[in-house]
Amino acid sequence: MQVGGSTLTLGGRVVPTTPRAAGAALVREVRSMSFGLRIWMIFLSTFLAIGGVSALLALPPGWEIMGTKPSFEWGLLIVGYVFFAIITSGLCLSSSGATVFGIERFRPFEKRHAILAVLSLTTAFGIIALELHYPIRMVFGAVLVIAPTSPMWWMGVFYGAYLVVLLVEVWSMFTDHPRIHQWACTAAAGIAVCAPTTLGAVFGVIAAKPFWHGLFTPVLMVASAFLAGTSLLGMVFYFVHRLKLADHERAAPIAIPAVRLLLAIGLTLVSALVVRQVVAGLNSDELALRQATEALVSGPLAAQFWGLRVVAGFVVPAILLILPFTRTPAGTAIASGLALVGVFFDRLTFVTAGQIYPRGTLAGTVSYPYAEYTPSPVEIGIILGALAFIAMAYTLAERYLDMGETDVHVGIAWPWVKKHAHDDEHDLEHAETGAEGDVEAAGAGGLAAAGASTAGAGS
Amino acid sequence: MNEQPEPTGDTAVPAPQVTPVDESTRAAEASNAGPASDIAAAVAAYEAAEIAAAAEAAEADPVAGSTIPAGSARILAVPATIPAVGVTIPAVETAPADAVLLPLDEMAPAIAKASVSRRAFLGFGLAFAGGIVGAGALGQLFPVFADDSADVNPIVPGYDPKSKAWTFVVDTGSCIGCGLCVVACKEENHVPEAPEFTRTWIERHVRTTDGTLYVDSPEAGINGFPPESTAPGAAGKPVASSHFQPRLCMQCEDSPCTTVCPVSATYRTEDGVILVDARRCIGCGYCVTACPYGARYLTPAGERTPNDTPGVADKCTWCYHRINKGQKPACVEICPVGARRFGDANDPGSDIAAYVAATNPQPLHPEYGTRPRVLYLGPTLKEA
Numbered sequence: 019m020q021v022g023g024s025t026l027t028l029g030g031r032v033v034p035t036t037p038r039a040a041g042a043a044l045v046r047e048v049r050s051m052s053f054g055l056r057i058w059m060i061f062l063s064t065f066l067a068i069g070g071v072s073a074l075l076a077l078p079p080g081w082e083i084m085g086t087k088p089s090f091e092w093g094l095l096i097v098g099y100v101f102f103a104i105i106t107s108g109l110c111l112s113s114s115g116a117t118v119f120g121i122e123r124f125r126p127f128e129k130r131h132a133i134l135a136v137l138s139l140t141t142a143f144g145i146i147a148l149e150l151h152y153p154i155r156m157v158f159g160a161v162l163v164i165a166p167t168s169p170m171w172w173m174g175v176f177y178g179a180y181l182v183v184l185l186v187e188v189w190s191m192f193t194d195h196p197r198i199h200q201w202a203c204t205a206a207a208g209i210a211v212c213a214p215t216t217l218g219a220v221f222g223v224i225a226a227k228p229f230w231h232g233l234f235t236p237v238l239m240v241a242s243a244f245l246a247g248t249s250l251l252g253m254v255f256y257f258v259h260r261l262k263l264a265d266h267e268r269a270a271p272i273a274i275p276a277v278r279l280l281l282a283i284g285l286t287l288v289s290a291l292v293v294r295q296v297v298a299g300l301n302s303d304e305l306a307l308r309q310a311t312e313a314l315v316s317g318p319l320a321a322q323f324w325g326l327r328v329v330a331g332f333v334v335p336a337i338l339l340i341l342p343f344t345r346t347p348a349g350t351a352i353a354s355g356l357a358l359v360g361v362f363f364d365r366l367t368f369v370t371a372g373q374i375y376p377r378g379t380l381a382g383t384v385s386y387p388y389a390e391y392t393p394s395p396v397e398i399g400i401i402l403g404a405l406a407f408i409a410m411a412y413t414l415a416e417r418y419l420d421m422g423e424t425d426v427h428v429g430i431a432w433p434w435v436k437k438h439a440h441d442d443e444h445d446l447e448h449a450e451t452g453a454e455g456d457v458e459a460a461g462a463g464g465l466a467a468a469g470a471s472t473a474g475a476g477s
Numbered sequence: 478m479n480e481q482p483e484p485t486g487d488t489a490v491p492a493p494q495v496t497p498v499d500e501s502t503r504a505a506e507a508s509n510a511g512p513a514s515d516i517a518a519a520v521a522a523y524e525a526a527e528i529a530a531a532a533e534a535a536e537a538d539p540v541a542g543s544t545i546p547a548g549s550a551r552i553l554a555v556p557a558t559i560p561a562v563g564v565t566i567p568a569v570e571t572a573p574a575d576a577v578l579l580p581l582d583e584m585a586p587a588i589a590k591a592s593v594s595r596r597a598f599l600g601f602g603l604a605f606a607g608g609i610v611g612a613g614a615l616g617q618l619f620p621v622f623a624d625d626s627a628d629v630n631p632i633v634p635g636y637d638p639k640s641k642a643w644t645f646v647v648d649t650g651s652c653i654g655c656g657l658c659v660v661a662c663k664e665e666n667h668v669p670e671a672p673e674f675t676r677t678w679i680e681r682h683v684r685t686t687d688g689t690l691y692v693d694s695p696e697a698g699i700n701g702f703p704p705e706s707t708a709p710g711a712a713g714k715p716v717a718s719s720h721f722q723p724r725l726c727m728q729c730e731d732s733p734c735t736t737v738c739p740v741s742a743t744y745r746t747e748d749g750v751i752l753v754d755a756r757r758c759i760g761c762g763y764c765v766t767a768c769p770y771g772a773r774y775l776t777p778a779g780e781r782t783p784n785d786t787p788g789v790a791d792k793c794t795w796c797y798h799r800i801n802k803g804q805k806p807a808c809v810e811i812c813p814v815g816a817r818r819f820g821d822a823n824d825p826g827s828d829i830a831a832y833v834a835a836t837n838p839q840p841l842h843p844e845y846g847t848r849p850r851v852l853y854l855g856p857t858l859k860e861a
Binding site: 079080082087089151153167171173174220225226373376377387 | 673678692693708778
């Protein structure tokens with residue numbers, strides 16, 4: 019991206035920035051879009067508009083139009099925040115095989131995961147800003163007032179740092195700064211573990227809600243993050259393959275099988291943790307935990323749990339991954355989509371089950387047999403708008419940014435990174451360039467080659 | 478080694494006169510002089526390389542090439558060892574095999590690509606520092622925590638919180654469920670009128686003859702109670718026992734609300750009362766979900782809210798604005814049967830210490846582990 023005078027260069031396209039010229043360029047761009055893309059953009063714009071209106075209605079003091087109440091304080095917006103926040107972490111966890119460990123089969127994830135991670139984290143922040151009654155105080159309060167006993171404060175620290183690291187990751191990727199990029203990727207992968215763990219701890223420390231309370235909550239949060247991020251990548255790479263987007267040659271033979279592998283791991287992990295959650299809950303001596311779990315499996319949440327969480331989210335994706343004739347890009351994409359829906363409803367049922375059977379009267383409200391919560395149209399509109407925002411921003415990124423493979427993943431020869439033939443080719447190129455006297459190329463590639471050759475000599 | 482002329486700005490100065498030196502002789506002399514001269518030998522080798530490079534450059538370009546421009550990178554292209562101190566200076570691997578001095582402007586692209594340049598580093602540091610200073614300045618100009626709420630410090634002059642041992646006792650055997658305490662609280666503290674927003678409320682606990690416990694609290698008990706329990710399933714069942722249980726914030730010693738607050742808006746005063754700084758609260762609802770006694774709520778949008786601040790966490794403060802002036806909480810003051818008792822156990826004139834000693838009240842739900850400071854008497858303890 020280059021900015022100069024009244025123009026902006028994006029992915030090789032010169033975009034004028036004066037209002038008149040920008041308008042004309044916009045019309046040209048729309049005309050240059052295919053019919054399908056135009057329909058897609060109109061579809062997303064509609065939901066974006068719904069989300070925008072909902073967000074305006076929810077701005078303080080508009081919180082009265084939410085479905086939450088003192089006896090059910092956390093609702094769909096908290097679910098949305100958690101969902102998009104863990105997607106961010108999952109994207110980095112899924113891609114860490116390439117970005118941190120240099121494993122060849124995950125390299126197609128590298129650029130797309132970073133773009134998606136920035137978008138999903140930005141969306142998560144937007145949703146939580148609408149959920150909070152005084153979001154500006156949160157920004158300043160979290161910085162100016164240190165509250166180390168609060169998991170929510172630490173969550174702010176980790177996710178705030180996460181956004182900075184992700185922005186550095188994207189910037190260094192598109193501006194060819196390999197060393198910075200690799201440091202950013204490694205830091206992002208580390209925070210991708212810390213951040214959802216802390217997010218899980220936000221719920222896990224609340225002894226007043228036995229369904230949330232406990233050490234397994236952060237573990238389930240990290241596992242769900244991994245599954246959610248992998249699922250999103252699975253859907254994206256199907257469209258890369260189907261629509262022949264940039265670097266699509268590697269989607270079907272490399273990226274989609276890699277997604278299939280990670281998806282199988284994620285589904286196994288999360289389903290085991292959900293089984294543990296249900297079995298432990300039903301056999302607990304704690305009445306509130308037992309009742310909440312019963313609400314989940316045989317009460318008002320049963321339809322969501324069995325239909326969307328278990329069948330759509332676990333069983334069908336697992337079958338699609340196992341059967342030989344559905345081990346196709348389309349089969350993997352459907353499995354990914356369903357798994358992602360499953361994670362969303364897993365988080366929804368998690369948040370609601372935690373509050374559905376309070377231990378006692380809450381602020382004068384007796385909830386019997388269960389506390390009730392119905393998301394308001396505004397809350398649903400915000401979530402739909404958030405989904406449309408990510409989809410539209412990502413569509414534009416695919417259209418205007420260079421999503422092809424990048425060489426920035428070989429900046430530093432970490433001791434744990436296995437040397438690949440792929441790297442050798444790059445090193446060879448760099449060496450040839452260096453021999454011609456291009457000191458610039460030798461600076462980056464040569465250092466990596468030197469590190470690798472040193473490691474090779476040592477072994 | 479001949480002295481190099483000082484470069485003047487960006488203009489290349491004329492080439493110095495390079496005097497031929499028998500460097501091998503000079504290095505050999507240095508190496509024979511003992512360990513102390515090892516450093517001198519290494520320095521001599523370095524200088525020899527430097528001179529050779531200068532001579533070579535002068536030969537190639539007598540005008541510009543023989544000069545070491547301002548800011549040249551002093552990079553040794555061959556490894557050198559200083560045995561006396563055991564230090565090895567590594568060669569730069571990207572450089573040619575023979576010794577050269579690379580001007581900084583030639584190295585700059587490679588350095589910029591391989592690492593963060595000094596300019597970028599300084600720029601980032603300055604931008605970061607500027608951001609902090611700017612945020613601080615903005616915070617001063619537009620204080621984010623300032624609004625129209627009451628004075629942040631609730632401690633009035635002359636009040637010594639450290640000397641107080643506030644004690645609150647609720648006798649469920651005496652409570653008649655009239656709801657006057659709820660009315661008084663709402664009036665005294667500008668609590669919203671809607672029943673789901675309340676600092677204190679009354680529950681009715683009815684145990685039927687089949688052993689089932691039914692709990693109801695119609696409109697938080699503000700209008701009293703109908704003869705029959707309103708709890709689903711309780712109608713028509715014969716009652717074995719029943720009692721009223723007034724509820725309020727327990728001012729826990731191990732309070733989850735103060736622990737989880739991400740901006741420290743909820744805090745404990747020195748006399749143990751937990752308060753909310755309405756100017757600081759962000760309205761996240763974390764404390765509301767974390768309170769096991771359900772004593773908190775978020776104030777709704779509207780004119781009638783405590784501290785005139787909507788959208789923040791609120792709870793019973795034991796009428797802190799009254800007790801630090803020597804008055805009793807409004808609910809205690811109005812209770813017609815003395816079911817709520819309050820006092821300073823350290824005050825010789827107060828009978829609360831003697832009352833506690835005589836009746837041995839107990840906390841409600843001690844299994845929650847928060848060490849609540851409101852103590853209960855009567856049938857509600859047998860129920861637990």
